Amino acid sequence: MTDDHQSFEGDLARLRQSIDNLDAAMVHLLAERFRCTHAIGELKARVGLASRDPKREVAQLRRLRSLASQSGLDPDFAQKLHALVVREVITNHEAVKISGAGNQC
Amino acid sequence: MTDDHQSFEGDLARLRQSIDNLDAAMVHLLAERFRCTHAIGELKARVGLASRDPKREVAQLRRLRSLASQSGLDPDFAQKLHALVVREVITNHEAVKISGAGNQC
Structure with a gap:
């Protein structure tokens, strides 16, 4: 293994560790x-x-x-994320209408 | 305005403030x-x-x-978020192939 390859493997592992930490934080925030x-x-x-509440959305x-x-961050990506979350909230809400509980944006 | 309504408005505003803070944190994490x-x-x-790197994914x-x-958190929602992020990374990578830079998962 060359020094260059060792350096690449180390840099890749460090960046992936950061990504894993950020992903864990995002799951907990979500x-x-x-x-809420x-x-x-x-x-x-x-x-x-x-x-x-369309005005709120x-x-x-x-x-x-x-x-x-x-x-x-690309604002279009933020918009895609928002759409994903709102869709999930609506789906939950539809389920809630049947069960009698509540869950929305 | 009744006490109940005032209480509702206050509770709603507090929860929405939490959501706004959590959303801001998510944008910065993303x-x-x-x-990375x-x-x-x-x-x-x-x-x-x-x-x-399919094994990594x-x-x-x-x-x-x-x-x-x-x-x-619903694991299926976490999976949808992962798919959204991976799609974005792939899209960025395709753009990068043309420009000669790099951007992936």
């Missing part, structure tokens, strides 16, 4: 985020409010795209 | 994650390695699903 949306769903169900998206630009 | 994949792409391009996915289960 778990907490869905705990679940709590909001329960609140709204209690007062009979609609699960979706538009404001969230605008803010996420702005934060993405500031941090060097 | 920005850092793509910095970009650096890996450059490393691999330098030594002529393939951008994708399988190991990542298994770990993410396990972390999701432990933290109370």
